[in-house]
Amino acid sequence: MKGKLAKRIPLLVLFAALLLQSACGLAETVENRVDQIRKPASTEAGAVALAAPAIASPDAAGVLETIQAAFRGVYTQTLPSVVNIRVIRSFEGIHFPDSQEFPFPSPFEFPDESRQFRRSGLGSGFVWDDEGHIVTNNHVVENADKITVTFYDGTSMEGKLIGADPDSDLAVIEVDYPTGRLQPVQLADSTQVEVGQLAAAVGNPFGLDGTMTVGIVSALGRSLPVGQRINIGSTYTIPDVIQTDAPINPGNSGGVLVDMEGELIGVPTAIESATGVNSGIGFVIPSVIVQKVVPVLIEQGKYEHPWIGISGTTLNSDIAEKMGLERDQRGVLVIDVLPDSPAESVGLIGSDRVVAIDEQEFRLGGDVIVKIDSQDVRDFEDLTAYLARHTESGQNVKLTLLRDGRQDKLDLTLSARPNEELEIAVEETERSGDAWLGIMGVTVFPEIAEAMDLSPDQTGILIQQVIEDSPADRAGLRGSYKSITTNGGQILVGGDIITGLDNQEIDGMADFNQAAKNYQPDDEAELQILRDGDTFDVDITFATQP
Numbered sequence: 001m002k003g004k005l006a007k008r009i010p011l012l013v014l015f016a017a018l019l020l021q022s023a024c025g026l027a028e029t030v031e032n033r034v035d036q037i038r039k040p041a042s043t044e045a046g047a048v049a050l051a052a053p054a055i056a057s058p059d060a061a062g063v064l065e066t067i068q069a070a071f072r073g074v075y076t077q078t079l080p081s082v083v084n085i086r087v088i089r090s091f092e093g094i095h096f097p098d099s100q101e102f103p104f105p106s107p108f109e110f111p112d113e114s115r116q117f118r119r120s121g122l123g124s125g126f127v128w129d130d131e132g133h134i135v136t137n138n139h140v141v142e143n144a145d146k147i148t149v150t151f152y153d154g155t156s157m158e159g160k161l162i163g164a165d166p167d168s169d170l171a172v173i174e175v176d177y178p179t180g181r182l183q184p185v186q187l188a189d190s191t192q193v194e195v196g197q198l199a200a201a202v203g204n205p206f207g208l209d210g211t212m213t214v215g216i217v218s219a220l221g222r223s224l225p226v227g228q229r230i231n232i233g234s235t236y237t238i239p240d241v242i243q244t245d246a247p248i249n250p251g252n253s254g255g256v257l258v259d260m261e262g263e264l265i266g267v268p269t270a271i272e273s274a275t276g277v278n279s280g281i282g283f284v285i286p287s288v289i290v291q292k293v294v295p296v297l298i299e300q301g302k303y304e305h306p307w308i309g310i311s312g313t314t315l316n317s318d319i320a321e322k323m324g325l326e327r328d329q330r331g332v333l334v335i336d337v338l339p340d341s342p343a344e345s346v347g348l349i350g351s352d353r354v355v356a357i358d359e360q361e362f363r364l365g366g367d368v369i370v371k372i373d374s375q376d377v378r379d380f381e382d383l384t385a386y387l388a389r390h391t392e393s394g395q396n397v398k399l400t401l402l403r404d405g406r407q408d409k410l411d412l413t414l415s416a417r418p419n420e421e422l423e424i425a426v427e428e429t430e431r432s433g434d435a436w437l438g439i440m441g442v443t444v445f446p447e448i449a450e451a452m453d454l455s456p457d458q459t460g461i462l463i464q465q466v467i468e469d470s471p472a473d474r475a476g477l478r479g480s481y482k483s484i485t486t487n488g489g490q491i492l493v494g495g496d497i498i499t500g501l502d503n504q505e506i507d508g509m510a511d512f513n514q515a516a517k518n519y520q521p522d523d524e525a526e527l528q529i530l531r532d533g534d535t536f537d538v539d540i541t542f543a544t545q546p
Contacts, residue, residue: 070260071200077262078202079152080183082255084209085123085136085159085173087144088170111409117143124203124255125149126174126264129296130182135294137255137269138164141171149175150212155353163297167305167417168238168289170271172297185256188263190286190502191389193217193242201246201268201282203255215246215280217265224270239384240286242266246425248282257284266290271310289388299537304416306391309341310334310348314379315368318357322468323364324405330378331402332365336492350401350481352495353441355468363465366481370407371400387414435519436545438470439463439477443508444497451484451493453533459507460530475540478531499535500528516542 123140127133134149141147147159160175160369193498197217205211222241242265244257252268259265264282312334313319317327337343337350351366351518369377391397393416400409407499441461442448449458466472466479480492500506501515502525526537 007054009311020064023340024528025405037340071214072210074200074258074260074262078200078212078256078258079210081127081185082152082204082210083125083127083134083152084146084204084207085125085140085254086150087121087123087135087141088118088146089121089143090118090145094446107454113511116479122204122207122251124251124254124268126185126234126254126256126267127182128172128298130179132175132177132182133162133294133298134159135267135290137267138166138169138171139269140254141173142166147173149173150209151177161357163303165297165303168293169285170267170290170293170297170303174295180448182224185258186261187265187287187291188261190240190242190265190288193220193265194261196219197248198260198281199244199257200260201244201248201252201255201257203248203252203268205247205249205250205251213247215244217242218245218281219243221385222283223381223384224285237384238269238289239291239381239388240343242284242286244282244284245280246282247280249276249278252282254418261358264290272388286383292388304393305391306387306395306414307341307417308383308387308412309338309343310350311336311338312369312383313362314381319362321360322355322357323368323400325368329368329402331368332377332380332383333364333368334481335363339484340480342412342415344482346412348390348401348410350483352466352481353468353473354465354481365479368402369399370402373397422467425433435516435521435523435542436471437516437540437542438467438472438545439479440465440467441498441509441512442491443510447484448491448493452497454497454530458497458530459505460497460499461506461509461512462493462497465487471540471543475538477527477529477538497530499530500526502526503528 056063056256101272121140123136123145125136125140128135141161142164144161147161148156149159150156152363155177157175157177159175162172164171176330195217198214199217200212200214202210205213220240220242222243223239224241226235242257246257248268248271254269255268257265257268265285266284266286268284269284269289271278272281272283282523293303312332315325315329315333319333320329320513323333333351334343334348335351337348349367351363353365354361354363356362369383370379372383372386373390375382375390376387377383391414393414395414397412397414398409399412400407411418439461441463442456444458444460444462446456448454448462462473463477463479466477478496480495482492482494484491484493498506498512501512504515506512506515506528519542521542523542525540525542527540529538
């Protein structure tokens, strides 16, 4: 036994050297011991071999015991706070044996009508306070008909969902547990977490309750999309997400990721995996968001996320150059301004031109947000993280932005992020035979006219987007940037309206496409344009579509 242990000691000590960056000042001891172990020694045959690991060395044994004691301490402290959550959901469909799904035609006969069935699911959670509040992921308990909470001592009881927030993937369950017997988790400040720091996940992977896995914090500041809804091609994201390589598997969701003090860093919620099991990339909702959202869920049952009302992207060097800015300029480029939003109320401007970068199309030309209050904004994550950490609905913030290369400031009052699902309206693309103008447009209809403060009987083509380096772009035509909801979908407004081609009235896309058939590439023409209530003529030269 001693021989086997002696062979393993070098690896264990090397592992200890990696892990003990913050363990009681023993890192130097480990480094010295590893140097001794690696030092070559001559054998009788003259070959070079590793020195004997000196199993009796008090230094090596002490370091190893310190590590193991630290892990045991974390587990002992954390385990009473972690619970197993089992849910039952009802669904309608055709029942397959053992809940198997057949991705191919089945040789069995099944009834045509669907029936209602029940399916169970497993997850994790943790004790929030001594009043019986249990925190977990929203996706663990969403649409559950029955929730059963099992504590580390085997006690099981029914839980009641009292609050949920899909946008942070957090939920709170309440149980009737005897007062004074619960052990709430202790929270760490996730804003102080560093990459390389040790972390332990405790939960119920695959239903194996009370499982602890260990790793490090792999990265910080990730954004995790939430699948609730889509707006103009963008998704809402959870900011400040922590990435870890501590093994996280199905069933860990809603559990805890703790530091070596046993304090909560965050809540495991997702993994990146092609197989659905651990691949060393797990994502954790940070404690700074948990601490902000959970008390509100307990009090109000829901959480209102502060909302500016834009879709946007990080301004990189290529986009900055295309907009005539310095390549090192950073910020958040506003792509769309959403309807009935704070951004719309203060006049933020979205992007109205389409450019090609590395053969991919991007919209640009909108405002660039470079600061919120006193916080610099270098990327989209900076903006969303500031909103999540420091603001709430109804709060006033000051945006510093670049517009047409000049700095401007706007005061904006945040509102609550809307809950309704918004769908994207389909745009008509301009087609004009061989002659190309370079726009995407849509026929003006009354809702568009009303949104742009025009007469209800206004006709023409509202320009949605202007293609980079097209005849329309060279002529200075403007695309739309402000989103409105109409007919169950969304469409952009605010751009130029084409009302005529060489003084021939244009009522809509069909008229324009028919009239454009009379033109060839390099033909010159005159467009009648309605912009901001004024009508004027614009000279254009048709081109060949690239």
